[in-house]
Amino acid sequence: MTGQRRLENLVLTCITLLAGLIWMFPLYWAFVTSLRSENRVVSDEAGLLPDEFNFSAYRDALFDTSLMDWYVNSIGTSVIITAVVLLTGMMCAYALSQMQFPGRRLLYGIVLASFMVPAQALVVPQFVLMNDLNLINKWGGIILPQLIVPVVIIVYKQFFDAVPKEMKEAVVLDGGGDYTLLFKVYLPLNWGITTALGIITFIMSWNAFLWPFLVITTENMMTIPVGITQVNDAFGVAYARIMSVALLAAAPVVIAYLIFQKRVTEAVMISSGVKG
Template sequence: MNADTAKRFNAAGAAITVFTVFCAVVWAFPIYWGIVSSLKPEDEVVRPYIELWPENLTFQHYWFALTETQIGRWYINSIATAVGTTILTIVTSLFAGYAISQLRFPGRQPLYWLILASFMVPTQTLIINHFVLIADMGLLNTWAGIILPQLISPVVIIVYKQFFDQVPKDFREAAVMDNATEFGVLFKIYIPMNWGVTTALSIVTFIWSWNAFLWPFLAVTKTEMMTITVGITQVTDAFGVYYARQLASAVLAGFPVALAYLLFQRRVTQAITLSAGIKG
């Protein structure tokens, strides 16, 4: 590679870097603006011009959210429903993926095709059916009513199936020869070989459940049973909307998810890559 070619490559790399940084700033600015606005008095928030930093820094809106709302209860509801959804989704998807991958039973292939076809059905189209079923079962305004309709996650089943398909058959044959049951084969061989996948899928499922809004919004009408994503919409005042209070509540709602992403970034990226590969 001669000097001119090297210079062209360096110039192209610099241009790509500048463009990437620009895109990152554009993406991050709304987050920065929301956090900064939550630290401003309300009269500064509604000013007709832009201020990139608070003139009078205040934490009163966070104090209001923590002391004058039911945000503690909303946190408990979100944690309970997100953890419950994650555990049940992973367990059921694990069993389903193993059965489709390793067992031979009538209807196995049509069942797998049905799971693949479910990607073509948007979750929003099932909302009415879910609401009617949950209402008929008397589970509105309950944790179970929030959790059950969120257990439909075909991508997790397919990811598990693909990874179980990649496990060498020799391991299963050796375990069967030692009189191991199907549960023994699954828990002693297949799961230990796929702990990384399970961890990644668990984290992403938890984040997805925590961020869910539409179904919890429809399934819950009592303020004390709301998840935090729905509850923060109730942070209003008798005299109108206080934007800084709502932004402070939104920051508090998003903090656990942001922290989880920062702590488990590699696992989250792995799960997103797996899911994108399946959907592609």
């Protein structure tokens, strides 16, 4: 039995390694391509192994494109979106969980039902609204529609529902109000959840493409995912430059994932559990 289990573990390990290699190959190929000259990329002699270390594609990406502007736009909008989503989601979840007011159940039902509405279905009315508010080609136009993240409200509400009522009663007896309960009692208790939700929200907003692509038309206001498309337009089919920009664009998210890998995994499990 032990020998059979070892064989099963060996087979599973080999399958896992093979799956990992298949998943990593596009990243490896992008990196190898970015280190080659454009002529070398399209030549028949280009192989799988790196045979050239040409950093001209990275130099062009950094100095011949608006990459730094795209970085600033992506970082600025993602940070604002993450902060506002966490703050408003936490406050809304606290009200739904700990406060009594007419329509509370109906409001929570609407939040749950919002999962049934695909984001693409809201693109046209959101674009019309942003245009009426004169927010096209502005950070506000990128940020406002991305502030709707129901999963944050649901996760926070589940946490608040699980907090013992005796803790709330003790704070109320000491003269504390809702502000004290939320920010001085409940928030320190759920820093782990807040960190996980913050990381996953930041990554989602950083990687957002469809909405920023529609609402931004000027190159200096584009975010990283949208700006990559402009590299192709500026240089034609320049594979090395495209790959270099793509790798530079993904670098902050990859670094964040490596640093906060445990928290990202927790956030994915939390959001998957809610959606399931």
